Amino acid sequence: MTNTNKNPSSSSTAISAADGPVAVTGASGYIGSWVVYDLMQQGYQVRACVRDTSKPEKVDHLLAMNATDLRGQVELCTGDLFKPGSYDEAFQGCSAVIHTGAAVGYNQETPQQVYDGCFTEVQHVIESVKKAGTVRRFVFTSSFAAVGHPRPRGYVFTEKDWCGDNIEGYRGKWTEENIPKDRDTAYAMAKSSAERMIYEMAEEDGRFEALAILPLHVIGPMMCANHDQGWSWQNCIKHMLQGKPYKKTKGGRMLWNNVDVRDVAKAHRLCAETTVGKNGSRYILSASDRSGELFTWELQARLKSLFPAIQDIGGEQMENGEPMAQTYDSPRSYCLLAKQELGLTTYSIDETIQATGDSIIRLGLL
Ligand SMILES: NC(=O)c1ccc[n+]([C@@H]2O[C@H](COP(=O)([O-])OP(=O)(O)OC[C@H]3O[C@@H](n4cnc5c(N)ncnc54)[C@H](OP(=O)(O)O)[C@@H]3O)[C@@H](O)[C@H]2O)c1
Numbered sequence: 001m002t003n004t005n006k007n008p009s010s011s012s013t014a015i016s017a018a019d020g021p022v023a024v025t026g027a028s029g030y031i032g033s034w035v036v037y038d039l040m041q042q043g044y045q046v047r048a049c050v051r052d053t054s055k056p057e058k059v060d061h062l063l064a065m066n067a068t069d070l071r072g073q074v075e076l077c078t079g080d081l082f083k084p085g086s087y088d089e090a091f092q093g094c095s096a097v098i099h100t101g102a103a104v105g106y107n108q109e110t111p112q113q114v115y116d117g118c119f120t121e122v123q124h125v126i127e128s129v130k131k132a133g134t135v136r137r138f139v140f141t142s143s144f145a146a147v148g149h150p151r152p153r154g155y156v157f158t159e160k161d162w163c164g165d166n167i168e169g170y171r172g173k174w175t176e177e178n179i180p181k182d183r184d185t186a187y188a189m190a191k192s193s194a195e196r197m198i199y200e201m202a203e204e205d206g207r208f209e210a211l212a213i214l215p216l217h218v219i220g221p222m223m224c225a226n227h228d229q230g231w232s233w234q235n236c237i238k239h240m241l242q243g244k245p246y247k248k249t250k251g252g253r254m255l256w257n258n259v260d261v262r263d264v265a266k267a268h269r270l271c272a273e274t275t276v277g278k279n280g281s282r283y284i285l286s287a288s289d290r291s292g293e294l295f296t297w298e299l300q301a302r303l304k305s306l307f308p309a310i311q312d313i314g315g316e317q318m319e320n321g322e323p324m325a326q327t328y329d330s331p332r333s334y335c336l337l338a339k340q341e342l343g344l345t346t347y348s349i350d351e352t353i354q355a356t357g358d359s360i361i362r363l364g365l366l
Helices: 030-041 057-068 111-120 124-133 183-205 232-239 261-273 296-306 335-342 350-362
Strands: 021-024 045-052 073-078 098-099 138-140 209-217 217-219 255-258 282-285 292-297
Touching: 021 030, 030 057, 030 073, 030 098, 030 261, 030 350, 045 255, 045 350, 073 098, 073 183, 098 124, 111 124, 111 183, 111 335, 124 138, 124 183, 124 255, 138 183, 138 261, 183 209, 209 261, 217 350, 232 255, 232 350, 255 261, 261 282, 261 335, 282 335, 292 296, 296 350
Parallel strands: 021 045, 021 098, 045 073, 098 138, 138 209, 209 282, 217 255
Antiparallel strands: 255 292
8 A cells, every 4th residue: 555645634534414425336236325314314415336227115204205304316317337437426526425335236136246346346436436526435335345254153252353364275166266166256356446446546636535344244223125135134134034945055054254245334324434444444344242152943932932933944954952053153243343443233133033034024024
């Protein structure tokens, strides 16, 4: 990273609702929609960027926010990551850009498209930020994938960790040539490269600072049926509530390190407003404490207790009421820095699980 120290102090780039509109890319998505909601709750004017404003299943829930008592307003704008310059208009006059949009693979994107959508094309977004000239904060939705790497079980990851660390001999997967072959490698390498790129570009430009949010297993209420994307964590919870086995991992065994989508959204806004965080600050959004880290069988037990009317709740393979095998104890990580530096407060795990299930039921997805 160049060290020109051109950036203004973080207190002078911090924004508030009085400083002009904030643009949100990927605004129709699960996280993006809650970012829009949170900003409007705080009185911001929001430019919600979507690929196609004519798709009611993707935008109606955003437009409906204008008819509520939220203090801010939202307007729809268009933008496509793969089209250079397509965010130029949306970012004009904005004080901050929150970039949640990404080709994450839910829509059957290839690993190469995931890589490009999460890294290569981020450059287009930053180019539009620079053209606007008014943007003071760029908040990027990275991922815990940019942090996690092989460590002994129980290791507690922090923001100092990077996904390229300690990977010698890691099944030979961690190479540029493997990007087109493996979605997880493509995703992790893309998010970490994108983070490094945005911090460097912000440093060089000097007019804005870039900060990142690194979520782990995001669950919590869905606003519309379109948020029920196949293989998303919220979709997996739906499957469990339908009594189906959890199939994303072998035997359904996994350590769920849960964070509420509403807390993830709030943390994005706090990154735009913070006078403590600065260019290059990155915040893991995961469980607040051990109560939010649940093995699949423990999550299943919480679902049973919170939704007693549902007879059969699926999850991991059990035998005589006990898990059939031990789960590898990882990833452990806590959103302590976000609490310390951004002043984030979080939902309890039961509030989050309850709200996830309630939204699934309310939307008729069961
Ligand atoms: N959910 C998680 O557990 C989790 C964890 C870690 C990190 N993240 C990160 O969080 C961000 C949001 O994820 P999400 O869970 O909210 O996923 P999502 O619901 O699928 O949202 C992704 C959004 O990206 C937009 N998008 C896709 N391709 C695009 C393109 N070519 N140009 C412009 N926009 C495009 C989609 O908008 P349209 O289809 O409407 O255009 C969609 O609104 C992503 O960057 C993801 O990597 C998520």
